[in-house]
Amino acid sequence: MHVTHLSLADFRSYPRAEVELGPGVSSFIGPNGQGKTNLVEAVGYLATLGSHRVASDAPLVRMGAERAVVRASVTEGGRQQLVELEINPGRANRARLNRSAQVRPRDVLGVVRTVLFAPEDLHLVKGDPGERRRFLDELVTARAPRLAGVRADYDRVLKQRNTLLKSAAMARRHGGRGADLTTLDIWDQHLARSGAELLAQRLALVAALRPLTDKAYEELAPGGGPAGLAYRSSAGEAVEEGASRDELYAALLGALGEARAQEIERGVTLAGPHRDDLVLRLGDLPAKGYASHGESWSFALALRLAAFGLLREEGPEPVLVLDDVFAELDGRRRERLAELVAPGEQVLVTAAVPEDVPAGLTGSRYAVAEGRVDRV
Incomplete structure (x- = not known):
């Protein structure tokens, strides 16, 4: 399983964003506060109907907007699916699958599967x-x-x-x-x-x-x-x-x-x-x-x-998301984790500087700054 396209409207800091993705490693690099985590948070939201950063939906909607939309094209076993969630704080969220009639948000669970690594994981222990x-x-x-x-x-x-x-x-x-x-x-x-x-x-x-x-x-x-x-x-x-x-x-x-x-x-x-x-x-x-x-x-x-x-x-192999986790690890753990996740079908990495991405995680790189996501 991997995400081939991610589309955001009024999600977090993004009035609009369109990101083409592929299998293998994709690294989003840019200074803190520029929106790297927002991108992978959106992928995680499609998988879990929740954020790994906040407990409620309200912070996910860009200030001044009434709602946010997260949409992704997903490929699994040669089959393409389009999943969409409309986030409406204070009201019921809405979902669509393959542009069909509206379904319940929980009916889209399983279309996207993720495993997320983040600094917050330390709270698990x-x-x-x-x-x-x-x-x-x-x-x-x-x-x-x-x-x-x-x-x-x-x-x-x-x-x-x-x-x-x-x-x-x-x-x-x-x-x-x-x-x-x-x-x-x-x-x-x-x-x-x-x-x-x-x-x-x-x-x-x-x-x-x-x-x-x-x-x-x-x-x-x-x-x-x-x-x-x-x-x-x-x-x-x-x-x-x-x-x-x-x-x-x-x-x-x-x-x-x-x-x-x-x-x-x-x-x-x-x-x-x-x-x-x-x-x-x-x-x-x-x-x-x-x-x-x-x-x-x-x-x-x-x-x-x-x-x-x-x-x-x-089941289908989940998307691996590593959200600014390498900066938290010592050199040995950093390299070992990179070795273990590198074979994943799709690995999404965020980092403040290129040096935080281990050399073993080669693949596509994106520069994230001032609301733009540009492949480099």
Whole structure:
């Protein structure tokens, strides 16, 4: 899979941009603040319906514009597809596929697949559990785009359940009778059902990633591992790899029941996939808090390389995006990462200066400055 043309309208700093691309390595080079990352962010948005830089869509629309449009032509196995997303902050986004009638944005998931390396990846190791949950869920959706609907259902039920719990908590604090909680059992069942499906997919993903991550870490930092992955569930030890969806449903339902009194007191849902974590270990120690800066970088890169390897095994090879990552690495890691990604079908690199692009990543180069993208 590779992107052959990228078109932007009012996306970030670009009133308009048209960029012809091809397979192999394409490097976008220019000073900071000129729009290099905006280009690869747009490709990533088509793949995930989100940005690796911001949590909401509003910053993606150029100041003064009402909406932004990101469009890409994609080639995979001799088949050409055109995918388009219209970003409307505060309103529903719109999507088109092959210039057909409008489809739901999540219906275009899978047309573009990416694996992104960025300086923010260090948060996968050093950051909060939410960073690692996002990593898992984006990869789950890349493997099976239908899971976007499951994630949306879970988030919707969670929001409604939290609203009910918050109302009950506030009423109790102010001496009232409390909200009507007769529907809480129904919300528990809905949350456990969609949560069990999401859990099953996450657990299967962790099992598949585990050997690939350890292998990638050994390639990046020989003798520094082993690098291990484990899933920690807020529903307790009953949630384990290989459990059926019915078993996961029962475990989640039980955990919600046990936590109910505390949830009503605090006004928030305390059990479910939204409270879980991916535990990273180096040897016998957790990576978070114990790994050095270099070890943390190697682990983060190993996770991305494992994701790339898994997606490549299971379907069209994803586009590799390396957003200003080489400037963050020491010489050894820089060269080793370049060796590992260079064979990719399409590799998109951003860098402030040409010297930040390793010599092994030869290919097309683009100068990015003052809203222009020129092939050099």
